[in-house]
Amino acid sequence: METWGYDPTDVIPRKAFLVWQKVGGQVIGAFDTEIPGAPPEGSAESLVGFVSALPGIKSGDGAPRPYLHSHMMAVKEGYRNRGLGVQLKLAQRKEALEHGIRLIEWTFDPLEIKNAFLNIHKLGAVVRSYLVDFYGVSSSRLQGGLPTDRLVAEWRLDSPHVEGILVGRALSALVLEEQIRVPAAIYDWKATEPGREQALAVQMENRSKFLEAFSRGLTVVGFVRDTEGNGIYELGNASQLELI
Numbered sequence: 741m742e743t744w745g746y747d748p749t750d751v752i753p754r755k756a757f758l759v760w761q762k763v764g765g766q767v768i769g770a771f772d773t774e775i776p777g778a779p780p781e782g783s784a785e786s787l788v789g790f791v792s793a794l795p796g797i798k799s800g801d802g803a804p805r806p807y808l809h810s811h812m813m814a815v816k817e818g819y820r821n822r823g824l825g826v827q828l829k830l831a832q833r834k835e836a837l838e839h840g841i842r843l844i845e846w847t848f849d850p851l852e853i854k855n856a857f858l859n860i861h862k863l864g865a866v867v868r869s870y871l872v873d874f875y876g877v878s879s880s881r882l883q884g885g886l887p888t889d890r891l892v893a894e895w896r897l898d899s900p901h902v903e904g905i906l907v908g909r910a911l912s913a914l915v916l917e918e919q920i921r922v923p924a925a926i927y928d929w930k931a932t933e934p935g936r937e938q939a940l941a942v943q944m945e946n947r948s949k950f951l952e953a954f955s956r957g958l959t960v961v962g963f964v965r966d967t968e969g970n971g972i973y974e975l976g977n978a979s980q981l982e983l984i
């Protein structure tokens with residue numbers, strides 16, 4: 741509620757988190773144990789971030805394979821941009837690999853430049869599908885009343901592409917076929933009533949660009965921010981990345 745401003749109907753009950761852990765999912769916390777009185781094993785008071793995931797089954801070609809669907813990650817506002825988000829994802833990856841899971845997926849709002857940067861640029865996730873108004877109406881403050889369109893991040897945990905990104909290896913130059921832009925002003929537009937129409941216009945334009953590009957078999961292979969803070973999705977052929 742603190743992060744998303746959800747009303748109680750959108751909040752996941754504590755019991756659900758217990759069940760996710762029991763059936764092979766993950767609930768991972770980041771704790772500030774230097775808060776006076778905080779126990780070293782963490783406590784509700786010292787929780788400053790979390791990430792959670794449900795177990796899933798991927799079927800399609802070949803035998804069904806287990807994977808994790810990550811659902812929700814947050815870092816308390818005063819603790820952001822210090823690397824905790826990346827650390828939470830790395831803890832998630834480590835735990836998954838220890839259990840033989842090689843894929844984690846999650847959805848994210850294509851208009852959230854910071855999240856796209858984190859997911860694609862810093863973690864090495866790729867994207868090849870777009871979900872239109874995935875959750876329907878959301879009480880999330882971050883959604884700004886817009887349709888809940890989502891991109892699906894695909895994180896191939898032990899692929900050479902992801903391993904290379906995580907150790908900071910420079911990527912070889914990619915052949916890009918399309919770029920899709922999100923203006924830095926989107927955050928202000930989403931947050932205010934007068935800006936809502938502009939945010940919606942960007943969402944609709946980018947929605948059709950993504951759907952069209954994915955129908956042509958393109959993949960989001962990179963994401964960059966320019967000097968003004970605008971975000972740019974880079975799309976090309978996935979075969980350029982070592983994803984297996």
Ligand SMILES: CC(C)(COP(=O)(O)OP(=O)(O)OC[C@H]1O[C@@H](n2cnc3c(N)ncnc32)[C@H](O)[C@@H]1OP(=O)(O)O)[C@@H](O)C(=O)NCCC(=O)NCCS
Binds near residue numbers: 815822824854857
């Ligand atoms: C998304 C979130 C969990 C990230 O946590 P975090 O601890 O701030 O993440 P990190 O510090 O590990 O990494 C953030 C990166 O984004 C960069 N960044 C910050 N603001 C940015 C922006 N406006 N545009 C692009 N990148 C941005 C940071 O500089 C950092 O990169 P760097 O380490 O190369 O400098 C946190 O911002 C959050 O709780 N957001 C609200 C909830 C949410 O959106 N959750 C995710 C979807 S469910």
